Amino acid sequence: MPRKVEITVSPERTENILTEINELDGLINLQVLRGASVNPQGDVILATIVTSALQDLERRLDRHDLGKKPGLSLSTSEPDSLVNYNFSDQLDRDSVEASWEEMEMIISKDSNATSILLLLVVCSGILAAVGIATNAMHVAIAGMLVAPGFMPIMRITLGLVSKSGAICKRGVIDVFLIYLVLIAVAAFTAFLMQLYGMNPLADSADYYEVTDTLFTYWTTVSTTSVAASVAASLAGAVLIATKRSVFTSGVMIGLALVPSAAIVGMALVAGDTTAAGLALLRWLIDVGIIVLVSFIFFICLKSLKIKRNIAM
CATH class of the missing domain: 1.20.1080 (Glycerol uptake facilitator protein)
Structure with a gap:
């Protein structure tokens, strides 16, 4: 199953994290909502990825101190369905491993x-x-x-x-x-x-x-x-x-x-x-x-x- 990932990040770190995510192999789509987060204040990055890319994404976020200090948070969820022509084969054979x-x-x-x-x-x-x-x-x-x-x-x-x-x-x-x-x-x-x-x-x-x-x-x-x-x-x-x-x-x-x-x-x-x-x-x-x-x-x-x- 693919993952929908929501990342809340302080504005000064948004561009660096967007660059990291955009390089992922298995990135289906990527959006950014500037100033959308009220508490904590910051930007919201929305990404849909294949499950096999989840561990790579979290390793990249670890380099930005995910979970170590305020300003960067992450949540994941699974969509009930996902139709995407470019990733149809990859989604059909996607892995199932969960993160820690x-x-x-x-x-x-x-x-x-x-x-x-x-x-x-x-x-x-x-x-x-x-x-x-x-x-x-x-x-x-x-x-x-x-x-x-x-x-x-x-x-x-x-x-x-x-x-x-x-x-x-x-x-x-x-x-x-x-x-x-x-x-x-x-x-x-x-x-x-x-x-x-x-x-x-x-x-x-x-x-x-x-x-x-x-x-x-x-x-x-x-x-x-x-x-x-x-x-x-x-x-x-x-x-x-x-x-x-x-x-x-x-x-x-x-x-x-x-x-x-x-x-x-x-x-x-x-x-x-x-x-x-x-x-x-x-x-x-x-x-x-x-x-x-x-x-x-x-x-x-x-x-x-x-x-x-x-x-x-």
Whole structure:
């Protein structure tokens, strides 16, 4: 998909930046609105480019201190359609890579640990606990799907690779808050089950005949579970880098983040510290795999495609 780029710049720097942009390979059109920006005051440059030119454009703007001091700002968007005779073939075969800034915005949208997002985590914890306790696989999967549990871990890696300590720090805080709430909610749900005479870790009212297998899978580490986590982690990194975040719900099914975190809280309430420790170990290993795999992927992307640090 092509990009529409809006750049706000102080008037004395407009001509130099226009010259830089006009040299881009993949520039579809270029406009300048003199004095159009009121706050901050300045000119507005509007450009439409093919996506493969986005990284080159941002590297050129980095030379003018994009994001480092007032006077130069950038926003990108995608048009729903674009008809241009000169670029029809190039648009049809355009690349799909996002910039660091676009990836950060995608992650922010899906993982900032605000009060409304933590309400989703509460729902996820309840669903996961009920699904595990009753062996209702579809309920446990529902808990995995609604949890915003993957993106904040990716934010840590994105901050490390793009050289932003602030982004990395926000990722660590969001991971801590989200999974602390999830464990606490699962524990409280397990406590309520015990009040009603249920065993939250091995209830007799099973929907399926695979209770022990499911519980064991989410509390142990094996070659197959590691392979699944590696594949899911790589898929998640690729989805973010190509702006397909809607599919990351599928990534959560391939990972054990939600059920293993839920089992930690449930096992502690049930007094089974061994199960709690095993579940915590599985959760930590999954987090480690996500960080390692996405770090390698982002390093390769930075070296081959992006070739810059984040400006945010």
